[in-house]
Amino acid sequence: MSKYVFYYFDAKALGESSRLLMAYGGQEFEDRRHTDEEWPAIKPKMLFGTVPLLEIDGKQYAQSKAISRYLGRKYGLVGDTPEDALEIDQIVDFLVDFRLKAEETSPRLMPDAAVRERNYAAYSKNVFPDYLEKLNAIIVKNNGHLALGKLTWADFMLAGSFDYLRNLLRMPDLSTKYPAFQQVVDNVYSIPQVKSYADAAPYTEE
Known part of the structure; x- marks a missing residue:
């Protein structure tokens, strides 16, 4: 082995x-x-x-x-066709884009406090809500998953980084405001x- x-x-x-x-x-x-x-x-x-x-x-x-x-x-956490793989890849890339934007408000990655707080104020109003709404709609459409209406490796990407993302967004109530996100997490961690x-x-x- x-x-x-x-x-x-x-x-x-x-x-x-x-x-x-x-x-x-x-x-x-x-x-x-x-x-x-x-x-x-x-x-x-x-x-x-x-x-x-x-x-x-x-x-x-x-x-x-x-x-x-x-x-x-x-x-075996992928689809059956190249188009299935494309659907998974696109949502993973979208999730990564979201994370990278949120990291611009992180003390660890953005040490300049003034820039960090300016970013957070702007993104909280004009950027984060759009990402959250789009992700939420995708999860709802896919019955608690990120792609193909079933468990894929994309679900593991969100579940594994969920706590990190919630902290970056400064939204301890993220799973309450968007219960679909918690559904993805639960679908993975209940295995x-x-x-x-x-x-x-x-x-x-x-």
């Missing part, structure tokens, strides 16, 4: 979707979580100097979307093998 080692910070954010997908697929993996203080020593050893990174039998594979897409294909992983995983806020 191949040896899987997954590298990421001790957080969910961009790494949790891959962890959840491996749990779903029954893939044993070494979960190497590092701190911010440890990162400078680890960074030069990573393929592109970034994480998440998945190592399979000693070979490194990088980029969160690429890793999750690979795992989605491996475990027995995913639940078992989540119950045993270290607690992180995002």
